[in-house]
Amino acid sequence: MKTENIASGANSVSFKSKGINIAGVLYVPENFDSSKSYEGVVMTPPFPQVKDQVMANYGPKMAERGYVALAFDYNSKGESDSYEPNFRDDENMTRKWEDLRNAISYLGSLSFVEGINGIGFCGGGNIMSSTIITDLRVKAFASVSAMMASDMIQFANRNAFIQQVKAANAARQKMFETGEPVSHDYFGYEDPDYLEKNPDLSGTVAEGYDYYGTGRGGKETYPNFTNVLISTVFETAAINPGEHYADKMIQPYCGIVGSEADTAICTKAFFDKVTSEKEYHEIKGASHVGLYDIPENINKVVEIIDTFFKKHGTI
Template sequence: MTIEIKPGTNKINFKSQGINIVGVLYTPENFNSTKTYEGIVMTPPFPQVKDQVLANYGPKLAERGYVALAFDYSSKGESDSYDPKFRDDENMTRKWEDLRNAISYLGSLAFVEGINGIGFCGGGNIMSSTIITDLRVKAFASVSAMMASDMMQFADRNVFIQQVQAANAARQKMFETGEPVLHDYFGYTDPDFLKKNPNLSGTFAEGYDYYGTARGGTETYPNFTNVLISTVFETAAVNLGEHYADKLIQPYCGIVGAEADTAICTKAYFDKVTSAKEYHEIEGASHVGLYDVPENIEKVVEIIDTFFQKHSK
């Protein structure tokens, strides 16, 4: 069934490996399907759904004349799952395939001429790993991106081994029982989280303020959950983009909050990129501050618009 695309917010569907993916296409106020527009595909922070950060940026990008696509990965949000019992599976390699099919969806629209990519936080990993070999995306921007995962995943070898062994054990149990094994990786669903973690600082404190409260959590976004399938660490450490940054063909724009202690992850990736590149800091902003603070969003969108227009040909 063909869906008529109108100005504003459009609910859309496409298939990825036979699974129905639900997305939202944001179009300009004066949208006309007989004209052509620059397209943008967006990837959200881990482990978000399309209704959170992407819903803040989509309308703003549409105001700038873009057609912007946000979508829920398979097993997430409104999208279907390979198995109804195994929802909220944060499998990075499956996300690569979903992103490729999202790009295909945009490419199938007659009114989209040129596709750009924006990756937020962990979505930067997904985008950077995918577009190494997907040149349909012609320019790439990241926002608060956790691009250099090695410094996090492999910083402590013993911790890494414990995390992966726990993920492997969960996979074995799920295979043998046919039942999901779930885990809250950040502990935000614990009602005593703050009491148990009185000395939170930096990104950890910000994370709870967003995901553990109504600001960005399930109370406000019922399609979102902090509780995930327990195999995350099997694929979270496999970030191809970081190791192929010097092979990136597309122009790259890295945007971080000047106060974000995670900015080092974007900078490490940026330093390896050999294609045309830009690095921007938003003064006074933190990592999560680029998610939903209106004045920061306006600054980020201005940078991204200028960057994409510079590389529109």
């Protein structure tokens, strides 16, 4: 962990999580002065993104508002190391919880950071909520297009859930016996004939392909990203303690969604359970993915988050 070369703008940083080297980017305000104090922000990305995608859009904007914002790649993803070299792109939620806690620790170790806030995007809201219920170093939490209520997604079709988990269990068994990774294209977006095979796409599914299946947000533009994941993902994807302990969360919460997002119900279901101070905001005319990379929407979201964090600030 090196902090002596931090300067205004985007800084490449790293820290350890259970012995694994985690790569990050620390976005720092203009005219940064290490002798001063700044509010910190730790960000968690949409599933299964790397730090170069959505967080690279929001990090500089938060720095413009005077925050020190941290984006990072989870273990085995992007530029971070893996627990085993050939087992990369393992979307294991329990490992992610640990990486997030160590990212919080990293921010807390910086002499110029006083107070830590959290922003969770899409599935990153799920990870953040599940972590901060027992990590009170994060004092305020905002989510953007968050898929918080995983029960209504993962368990909506019981038979589908069973088949997904059985396939994940079989992959785990094979990997244990062979020592080789078993992976699959989680969304199916790697298929060059995806649109032809799925002519009736709508809502978030159509948006997902428009983002992850094209140069807009896919590996053509972000080479460290991939839709191909270790096949045990379904074992932990359904685990979201934050959803079930929302009424125990003590941090103030701000949920932000697009008014046209069919996933907004997930944020609203979580929001309704929260008993701490809370706010709910809709960005008019925006969709789920529309809050990822459309500058006009990003500016509106950042304005809301900045106001919310300042309301609960420590500096």
